[in-house]
Amino acid sequence: MADILGAEVDEEGFLVNLSDWTKEIADSMAKDDDIELSEEHWDVINFLRDYFEEYQIAPAVRVLTKAIGKKFGKEKGNSKYLYSLFPYGPGKQGCRFAGLPKPTGCI
Numbered sequence: 283m284a285d286i287l288g289a290e291v292d293e294e295g296f297l298v299n300l301s302d303w304t305k306e307i308a309d310s311m312a313k314d315d316d317i318e319l320s321e322e323h324w325d326v327i328n329f330l331r332d333y334f335e336e337y338q339i340a341p342a343v344r345v346l347t348k349a350i351g352k353k354f355g356k357e358k359g360n361s362k363y364l365y366s367l368f369p370y371g372p373g374k375q376g377c378r379f380a381g382l383p384k385p386t387g388c389i
Contacts, residue, residue, distance in 0.1 A: 287306055289302035289303070296382075297381045300381055302381070307381065308379045311379050317368075319379070320367075323367050326350065326372065326376050327376060327380045328380075330346070331380050331382065333349070340382045340383060340385035341385065342373065343361070343364075343373040343385075346364070346372060347361060347364060
């Protein structure tokens with residue numbers, strides 16, 4: 283298994299121990315994907331972490347899209363916007379940066 287800043291990750295780059303997550307790890311994962319995390323990225327990452335804390339599951343993309351729209355407005359609650367932030371998939375890549383398990387239904 284590989285590691286990022288001392289935290290163990292699986293073969294897809296997801297943290298093995300969710301408690302290892304730090305903002306520095308998120309930044310490092312993003313840099314590996316050629317992404318500079320902006321305030322908009324952090325809005326989604328923090329939303330994902332809060333959602334997971336409340337429901338103990340990562341939201342499916344459809345649920346994520348609707349919930350982001352409700353919280354941050356229609357212009358952000360759509361697939362085009364979320365994919366512009368997370369080109370490898372807002373669910374999968376967003377959850378990886380947020381230190382969460384891979385969402386159910388993600389390939």
